[in-house]
Amino acid sequence: MGYGVVARIFHWGTVLMIVVMIPVGLIMTQEIPRSIQDPLFILHKGLGVVVLVVVVLRIAWRLANPPPPLPASIPALQRRVARATHLGLYALLLAMPVSGYVRVIAGGFPIELLNALGVPPLLGKNEPLAAAASTFHFGGALALMALILLHVAGASYHGLVRRDGVASRMWPPFST
Ligand code: HEM
Numbered sequence: 001m002g003y004g005v006v007a008r009i010f011h012w013g014t015v016l017m018i019v020v021m022i023p024v025g026l027i028m029t030q031e032i033p034r035s036i037q038d039p040l041f042i043l044h045k046g047l048g049v050v051v052l053v054v055v056v057l058r059i060a061w062r063l064a065n066p067p068p069p070l071p072a073s074i075p076a077l078q079r080r081v082a083r084a085t086h087l088g089l090y091a092l093l094l095a096m097p098v099s100g101y102v103r104v105i106a107g108g109f110p111i112e113l114l115n116a117l118g119v120p121p122l123l124g125k126n127e128p129l130a131a132a133a134s135t136f137h138f139g140g141a142l143a144l145m146a147l148i149l150l151h152v153a154g155a156s157y158h159g160l161v162r163r164d165g166v167a168s169r170m171w172p173p174f175s176t
């Protein structure tokens, strides 16, 4: 009645990475000593690229392995809200790394992980594009945080209040 073990590992692996990415992004953009800021930027850029790869694989897996239907007791409106929230989360999980990539490469900065792997930059320097990507990345971060709050509120409502089996469709990570 739940998600398979691969979908669960993708879900909770993504959660772990996002739980690192958001605070690191917020901290590294403050006025802090360079000795802390530089490694945080390198971590944020490298882990963000990993998020992009993992999310593309996750979406491909999801398309090939659709989850079983929700319990019949869930009202139509709640199904629609859950579906829209999940679509929005997937869209932002793609848009955040892409806008981050564009912001960095069009700004003329390096992505150390990709350099180490020998992946060449896909764009030239373009300051207006970098500025637009930066604005988008910031707005996207706010939207992602709002959707995660809504999503976690929904999951907690099902897991703690309704106890209708919806939360156990995704938790624990290694169950089937
Ligand atoms: C899931 C992926 C990502 C999330 C959730 C995320 C989140 C954030 C957050 C919360 C901030 C601080 C708010 C802001 O100033 O915009 C930020 C800033 C930033 N992120 Fe990301 N990020 C992601 C991926 C990436 C990637 C892949 C890169 C580059 C390769 C990147 C590069 C940056 C840069 C350069 C900033 C500073 C923005 C600026 O000052 O213009 N991010 N990110």
Ligand code: HEM
Pocket (backbone or CB within 6 Å): 011, 014, 015, 018, 019, 062, 067, 070, 082, 086, 087, 089, 090, 148, 151, 152, 155, 156, 166, 167, 168, 169, 170, 171
């Ligand atoms: C970074 C934070 C999170 C993100 C980005 C995220 C993303 C997602 C996405 C995209 C789905 C849809 C799966 C699909 O049908 O393809 C999903 C499902 C689910 N998530 Fe999360 N999630 C996050 C955190 C959490 C947390 C903290 C909980 C638990 C408190 C949770 C519980 C669930 C549950 C129970 C489902 C299955 C819902 C259903 O059966 O329709 N998620 N999540």
